[in-house]
Amino acid sequence: MRKVFTVIREEFKMTAANRAFIILTILGPFLIAAITILPGLLASKAVNPEKEYQIGVYAQDANFVVELGETLKARKIILRYGEDLEVLKKRVSGGELEGLLVIPDDYMEEKVFSYYTKQGGNLFVSEAIQGVLGGIIVSKRLASEGLDPGRIAHLTARPSLKTMIIDQEGKEKNQDVMEVLLIALTFAMMIYMTVILYGQSIGRSVLMEKTSKTVEILLSSVSSSAIMFGKIIGKGWAAILQSGIWVTMAIFIVKIVGPKFGLVIPAALSVTNFLYLFSFFILAFFLYAAIYAALGAAAEDEQHLNQLLWPVLICLIVPMVMISSIIFNPESRIAIFFSFFPFTAPLVMLIRVLVAAPPYTEILLCYGLLIATIGIMVILSTRIFRVGILMTGKKFNFKQILSWLWQ
Amino acid sequence: MVELQNVSKSFANVQAVKNISFTAREGEIFGLLGPNGAGKSTTIRMMLGIYLPDSGAIYFNGKRLVEKDKNRIGYLPEERGLYKQLKVNDVLLYLAELKGKKRKEVQPRIDYLLEEMDLLSWKERKVQELSKGMSQKIQFISTIAHDPEIIFLDEPFSGLDPVSSDRLLALILNLKKEGITVILSTHIMDQAERLCDRILLINHGQEVLSGTMEEIKAKYGRRTIKVEFDGNGDFISSLSQAVSVRRYPRWAEIDLKPGIEANAVLSIIMERVSILKYELSAPTLHSIFVREIGDPEAKGGEQDA
Numbered sequence: 001m002r003k004v005f006t007v008i009r010e011e012f013k014m015t016a017a018n019r020a021f022i023i024l025t026i027l028g029p030f031l032i033a034a035i036t037i038l039p040g041l042l043a044s045k046a047v048n049p050e051k052e053y054q055i056g057v058y059a060q061d062a063n064f065v066v067e068l069g070e071t072l073k074a075r076k077i078i079l080r081y082g083e084d085l086e087v088l089k090k091r092v093s094g095g096e097l098e099g100l101l102v103i104p105d106d107y108m109e110e111k112v113f114s115y116y117t118k119q120g121g122n123l124f125v126s127e128a129i130q131g132v133l134g135g136i137i138v139s140k141r142l143a144s145e146g147l148d149p150g151r152i153a154h155l156t157a158r159p160s161l162k163t164m165i166i167d168q169e170g171k172e173k174n175q176d177v178m179e180v181l182l183i184a185l186t187f188a189m190m191i192y193m194t195v196i197l198y199g200q201s202i203g204r205s206v207l208m209e210k211t212s213k214t215v216e217i218l219l220s221s222v223s224s225s226a227i228m229f230g231k232i233i234g235k236g237w238a239a240i241l242q243s244g245i246w247v248t249m250a251i252f253i254v255k256i257v258g259p260k261f262g263l264v265i266p267a268a269l270s271v272t273n274f275l276y277l278f279s280f281f282i283l284a285f286f287l288y289a290a291i292y293a294a295l296g297a298a299a300e301d302e303q304h305l306n307q308l309l310w311p312v313l314i315c316l317i318v319p320m321v322m323i324s325s326i327i328f329n330p331e332s333r334i335a336i337f338f339s340f341f342p343f344t345a346p347l348v349m350l351i352r353v354l355v356a357a358p359p360y361t362e363i364l365l366c367y368g369l370l371i372a373t374i375g376i377m378v379i380l381s382t383r384i385f386r387v388g389i390l391m392t393g394k395k396f397n398f399k400q401i402l403s404w405l406w407q
Numbered sequence: 408m409v410e411l412q413n414v415s416k417s418f419a420n421v422q423a424v425k426n427i428s429f430t431a432r433e434g435e436i437f438g439l440l441g442p443n444g445a446g447k448s449t450t451i452r453m454m455l456g457i458y459l460p461d462s463g464a465i466y467f468n469g470k471r472l473v474e475k476d477k478n479r480i481g482y483l484p485e486e487r488g489l490y491k492q493l494k495v496n497d498v499l500l501y502l503a504e505l506k507g508k509k510r511k512e513v514q515p516r517i518d519y520l521l522e523e524m525d526l527l528s529w530k531e532r533k534v535q536e537l538s539k540g541m542s543q544k545i546q547f548i549s550t551i552a553h554d555p556e557i558i559f560l561d562e563p564f565s566g567l568d569p570v571s572s573d574r575l576l577a578l579i580l581n582l583k584k585e586g587i588t589v590i591l592s593t594h595i596m597d598q599a600e601r602l603c604d605r606i607l608l609i610n611h612g613q614e615v616l617s618g619t620m621e622e623i624k625a626k627y628g629r630r631t632i633k634v635e636f637d638g639n640g641d642f643i644s645s646l647s648q649a650v651s652v653r654r655y656p657r658w659a660e661i662d663l664k665p666g667i668e669a670n671a672v673l674s675i676i677m678e679r680v681s682i683l684k685y686e687l688s689a690p691t692l693h694s695i696f697v698r699e700i701g702d703p704e705a706k707g708g709e710q711d712a
Contacts, residue, residue: 003504003507014492212489216457217502221477221506222505
């Protein structure tokens with residue numbers, strides 16, 4: 001047992017005490033944020049741009065231009081009035097103006113207005129102009145018909161839903177849907193990234209020891225299962241350390257740094273959610289780490305390893321491809337099926353638990369299935385590892401690799 | 408002391424080792440010889456406890472080999488591989504710890520061995536910075552750092568320059584003096600002949616011959632002419648009186664067929680070239696190997712498992 005701890009310690013040191021680990025620890029949250037939080041933040045930022053946009057306008061009704069300009073100014077869109085349409089167009093193509101809005105003479109009746117840009121232009125600027133322009137014209141049309149625009153807006157406003165959570169003790173709590181969606185997406189992404197990165201690392205590390213024959217020296221001291229478990233647990237500790245740093249950083253940013261700078265990041269960070277994240281993370285890691293280790297031992301070279309890993313990657317990619325449909329319809333048959341299929345269960349059940357709170361019996365059944373599958377996979381992987389680690393000189397296919405289970 | 412009794416091992420349909428028996432005694436250098444695919448690696452892996460034999464038994468100091476005996480064994484594989492990104496001292500400590508040693512306990516011996524090999528100044532450098540020869544030496548140190556009772560050396564001299572080779576040779580002889588059993592697997596027969604007290608020659612997983620060097624040589628008798636000459640000696644290779652011939656530009660070793668007189672062969676040679684020196688002796692281990700095994704590739708040597 002002492003030797004297994006030695007292998008664990010050394011594997012942890014080799015993984016965590018190097019530059020790549022430090023760089024990934026720093027960059028990881030940015031990568032996850034780039035995929036999950038950033039698009040939303042960029043969208044909200046772009047509606048109120050820091051920069052001022054100069055937009056040319058060609059119109060006959062100067063009063064209307066003044067009214068439009070006043071409203072757009074609040075959104076940092078400055079209108080530049082011009083009398084010569086061709087000159088204005090040249091200023092756009094020359095890059096001097098961001099765009100050119102042409103207001104037709106009968107703008108109260110016209111349904112389509114022309115907006116010129118150099119190369120498609122800024123989508124958020126054009127949307128802001130369209131929104132403001134539409135609002136003013138609709139108000140004017142209502143006023144010309146003798147209707148009160150404020151009253152009409154009130155009458156046509158649709159009610160929205162405010163989501164509340166009732167816990168087991170009957171306590172009520174406000175719950176923003178966005179918070180839940182964001183946390184489900186981030187947690188799933190974190191497990192997906194970590195399992196793929198560390199799984200690949202385990203597979204490559206086993207392969208490297210096999211091809212460099214280091215494994216022969218190790219096997220003269222410890223058993224093949226001690227090497228496999230030592231490697232999986234050692235790298236597993238490094239993965240937990242890295243994820244722990246990420247989670248701490250996330251809590252720090254969301255709870256302390258964000259509010260100080262007036263940045264509200266919607267995230268449902270609760271102890272229960274972190275417990276679910278931790279448990280599914282551990283289960284996903286051990287399930288896939290055992291498979292990666294066995295395939296690393298069975299592979300002849302890196303290219304062969306990548307070929308063998310295809311089915312594994314598909315199992316990991318499927319939930320990520322389906323993530324939006326699972327988030328928006330967590331009780332669909334397909335979501336329920338994948339939340340019990342062991343190779344997709346850690347990701348899909350985690351999303352379901354965070355978004356839909358399925359019955360505890362379903363969650364427990366999922367845990368049971370996963371633990372049983374991990375047990376079976378560990379036994380099978382240990383057998384493949386034991387034989388494969390000393391097999392060199394040939395690229396074995398899955399049929400041959402599976403035959404090692406009976407050796 | 409390690410003893411194998413009727414040990415066999417098969418993989419799928421291939422019988423890698425068939426009924427091998429031998430004893431390597433305390434303080435002796437035992438040569439495990441054979442061509443590629445003969446079953447040497449499988450035999451060594453069984454002695455290391457990596458493979459379990461299908462039948463037969465392996466004894467370590469009179470008792471069945473068990474997992475904890477691994478701590479008393481050192482192994483230098485033919486193909487060297489160490490963790491390139493680790494520091495030399497860290498690798499040596501790690502491998503010694505896997506042999507059950509504590510870091511503090513083994514550090515002085517590691518320092519001593521590094522000094523012996525002129526590598527003490529490289530202790531804190533990464534393995535990837537070392538030359539091939541240096542890596543070989545570090546790997547040898549890792550084989551003996553934990554003070555084993557028996558060591559397996561698979562081609563220990565490959566890749567070493569003459570000075571390092573001599574130093575390693577001195578270290579091996581020193582280990583023998585300390586009572587450590589050395590099991591040497593090598594393709595270089597001259598080296599095996601000089602170093603080994605006893606040998607076992609195997610082919611296709613079976614014993615071909617075994618015994619002390621004296622016993623083996625006595626079996627073949629003084630039927631080999633070693634001759635140094637001046638002139639074109641191409642014809643010597645095709646002498647019909649020879650079983651086998653090893654020929655170099657100015658030197659030849661001729662194993663005579665039964666019933667052929669050495670004088671008759673020397674007369675034939677003398678007619679064509681000037682003989683500078685000759686000697687009638689027992690065949691070298693190399694000649695015995697070639698005679699017994701022949702060309703292993705021509706016979707279709709099996710792959711080492």
